[in-house]
Amino acid sequence: MPALEPQYMTILKKVLADRFVPFLPPLLGQANPADQAAKQISRAFSAFALHKLLGLAPKDAAATVVDDFNDKGIDAIYYHAPTETLYLLQTKLKESEQFKQDEAQSFCTGIRLLLKQDFTGFNANVLNRKTEIEGVLDACSHIRLVVPYTGDGVSQSAIDAMQVLLDDDDLDEERLEKQVQYYTAAEIVRDLLAEQAYRPVHTEIALQKHAKVESPRATYYGIARLADLVALHRTHDKALYERNIRYFLGSRSDVNKAIKTTLRDDPGSFFYLNNGVTAVCDEIEPKGKNPNNGLRKFKVRGLSIINGAQTVASAAEFVAQHPDSNIDDAKVMLTLIKAPADGPFGKRVTKARNHQNPVQTANFASLDENQERLRQEIAHLGYTYHYRPEAAATGSTAISLDEALRVQASQQDDPRYAVWLKSEPARLANPESAEYQALFPATLSGVALVNAVLCHREIRKLVVDYEQKAAARSLEKLIYRHALHVITAVMMKRLRQRIGAAVAIDGAAIPGLISQPLDQLRQQTFDLGQQRLLGEGPLAYFRNQGSVAGFLAALMETHFALTADPVLPNLRNINNATDAYPRKRLLDYLSGKAQQL
Structure with a gap:
């Protein structure tokens, strides 16, 4: 079973910090602030699980947490009176690790002690609730073990260790349910997205x-x-x-x-x-x-x-x-x-x-389930994604489908997207087209789309500013205007790592990050344009797929400082008609060499 993906871990930790950490019992141990913050997030995961599984309010769920030093492997204790069920939780908030044998054994040890009402060695969070716990142990009809985890499953040795506890006749506890309840990464994603549905x-x-x-x-x-x-x-x-x-x-x-x-x-x-x-x-x-x-x-x-x-x-x-x-x-x-x-x-x-x-054909993107998933993910990041046309799709935190299409197209290695953005944008908006499906794969995350939008906006703003400051009716002004999508495509390649990060970019930091390299790219674009646009207007030139493919290749070679790359001479001569797009092997190679900012 796959672990919780990084973008969802980011969302989960934000939810834990905002909604549950403020209500947790105080930490008992002393630790530096960074370790303390991480521990609090980890403790809050138990409260989140109870909130989702049983509908507890965040404050009430946080009050069940006993996770701390000397918790004997038990992270939360909650009695559900309507069903007379005592819930005992051990959670694991790790991005990739499985729930392992030593954690299961620790959990089992704590359960044995608790069922015997032996509170020796338990921490103050448990001891403060001793009378309450003794009462629910006497009153409950069911005892359920719950293991929420974010990693890629539960090890067989951990399953075996817990099964030993469940099959132990000497324990003499028939109220103990024979099946452990697991709360998995897939269920966490389901519940996070459901909040925004x-x-x-x-x-x-x-x-x-x-x-x-x-x-x-x-x-x-x-x-x-x-x-x-x-x-x-x-x-x-x-x-x-x-x-x-x-x-x-x-x-x-x-x-x-x-x-x-x-x-x-x-x-x-x-x-x-x-x-x-x-x-x-x-x-x-x-x-x-x-x-x-x-x-x-x-x-x-x-x-x-x-x-x-x-x-x-x-x-x-x-x-x-x-x-x-x-x-x-x-x-x-x-x-x-x-x-x-x-x-x-x-x-x-x-x-x-x-x-x-x-x-419009683009309106039928509303029937794409992938778009609704993106909207829900993006809502957790403080942005609104309007993939259906509506009057309210305005403001700095609003992202429209039209903007998302342009942003995703600007990240493609295929040079035809830069041409289609200029001459045939409608073909990208048809949900049944191969172009649309390439822009919105099931693997696209909401945070990646938000990061790409923030970067794209700043690049576009600076290029438009270049155009406005250029002399009226000059070739320079026309190159900046009509090569906008080409310039953007090159700069977006240098931001791939930041766009693909699991956390949202600080939008205020983007201008300082890109202003110098983008100004260099601007000058290189103008210089190359002066060389190549001999007797041909910029509008016609940047609407031609062959012209744009050659221009992009030359611009990336210059901007990425690859003119001495020994691989390029052979790649320049390859233009296979069976390739998916013009100069594919050359453009793919150059795109992969983009120095990351």
Whole structure:
């Protein structure tokens, strides 16, 4: 079983430090500040595990921790009264090490002493709770051993050591559960990401004049009150549109203006002027019917509006802006389809229903599960990732899908990406294209994307500044403008180690890190441009794949100080038509030689 990946370890330690360490019992031993901080993080892991496994509040979970010197291998003790279960934990917060035999034996020794109520040699954290522990040992019906760990598994010798304890008839303790509960790296990742996931919408919806389609998917459709959908929006916000390809785009669009105008002037006609709303849900259960108005209620679980987000959100904004307005007469056709939104059929319905509207291909990236994972990871780092179009995607901590596409493209060794960014950016945004899939592999972490964005922003800012300071209508100005993606691609190669780190970069430190080498790269780009752009305009030149491949190779050779490299003469002569992109072997070699900043 794989260990917790470094980027998730970074997130976990931040959560431990922020939420649990402040509530831990004081450390008993004396240590230097650095060791003390690391020990506190390690102790807090027990509290985190109980918080996730049993739903304890962070403060209550931290109070269970006895981990310290002389803890006899027991890191936390907690009694769950509703199930009469005593939980005994030993945790291991290590990035790669397995839970080993000596740790298991220590845990077993502590358990034997505790069950005999022999508190000799236990630390003050345990002794301070002696009366409490004696009471729960008398009252509990179950005793469960829990081993949370972040490494790559539990050694067989550790499993064997704990099994000896569980099979020991002389212990005379039938309340001891025969299976150890493990809390693994995979479960830790699941729970960390779940913190940033939108909660599923479970609610009731009323339909008038409803009808049902039985096959191939259970579907109900009928007339819904727009005010009911507005109420759902106000309660659940983005969670209501979790599988929609877009969030609310704001009041500036003509469609959203028209929606508000109708609600203001003629809400009774709304039904006839609107295309309706489509939603998918995990479960639909018909409930009672009102004989006076024909309204039947439906209990729905996992509701997600996949078409009509602008209708509902615009109406909600109108009501918020005009609290005295009355939209009770506004009705809308609502279709409820029983299909998991994240399943293949739900995605197919989303695509089909939205292809009928003027949407961009990039909007369908919202159906990519990888994008939602990135959003959740990035949220832990204090940034918001808006992979669905929405009006709120602004500010220094906001990252849009468009920006992420440009940033990821700038890191590719393939020179065609620099050309596509300039001439065909839409091909990168198609989720079904090979180009898009290369930019967003399952291995891309949220912290790597954030680091790349921060670096890319500073590089772009400086290059734009070079262009603005160059003389008007000069060749220098035009080179900086049209070679922007080439310059960025070269500099991003020098930042790969920092981008790939498991911790977020300090954005304030980036300008000082890159300003001198980027200025050198600027001059080298201009010099090379003067040599190569003979009679050809920069715009046309940097839109040509062959030109850009040659230019990139020459620029990297100069900037990375590789002109005397003995390998290059042979590589320069290789341009195999079967390679994935022009001058692949030469460009890959040069990219790999980038000196890291």
